[in-house]
Amino acid sequence: MLKETSYKTAAMLAAVAVLTVALAATVRAADDATGNSMQAQIDHGKSTYASKCSHCHGPNMMNSGTITPDLRAFPDDKTRFVTTVKNGKNNKMPPWADILSDDEIGNLWAFVSSRRKP
Ligand code: HEC
Numbered sequence: 001m002l003k004e005t006s007y008k009t010a011a012m013l014a015a016v017a018v019l020t021v022a023l024a025a026t027v028r029a030a031d032d033a034t035g036n037s038m039q040a041q042i043d044h045g046k047s048t049y050a051s052k053c054s055h056c057h058g059p060n061m062m063n064s065g066t067i068t069p070d071l072r073a074f075p076d077d078k079t080r081f082v083t084t085v086k087n088g089k090n091n092k093m094p095p096w097a098d099i100l101s102d103d104e105i106g107n108l109w110a111f112v113s114s115r116r117k118p
Contacts, residue, residue: 038110045111048104052096061115068093072117081109 049061057063061071074081085105088095096105 041107041110042114044104045107045109048100048108049111052100053108056093061112071112072115074112074116076113076116078109081105081112 049057050059054060057068057071063070065073082105084093085100085108086095086097100108
């Protein structure tokens with residue numbers, strides 16, 4: 001009786017250990033080459049967006065789409081994104097090259113990509 005209980009406890013502990021290892025592996029797999037997790041990049045991009053872009057492109061990228069384009073519909077084209085954000089466009093979209101670092105623009109891209117409409 002006592003022995004059976006301790007087998008069960010041991011089995012449960014083993015299961016918890018396996019789950020912990022699996023979880024740690026999943027978190028590591030999401031890290032990029034620079035060691036920043038994708039989620040960390042998205043979070044940074046989100047706060048940069050909120051302070052620098054949201055007054056024109058709408059809170060959390062939601063706007064009527066009539067004055068500024070809906071960034072959730074922006075194509076999966078990082079080069080075009082980085083170029084526009086750095087240089088601006090048509091004197092309406094301001095240039096950010098002197099204000100945002102490449103890392104910050106990369107994080108913005110991670111955030112925009114995370115909100116892309118299917
Ligand atoms: C002063 C208002 C304003 C701010 C601030 C602003 N934008 Fe824009 N953005 C615009 C307008 C207007 C356009 C449309 C320009 C056009 O197509 O003529 C645009 C277009 C864009 C485009 C589409 C470009 C393309 O190639 O089609 C992207 C991407 C973009 N903005 C990203 C951003 C990001 C990221 C930020 C914050 C760093 C930002 N914008 C801040 C007004 C703004």
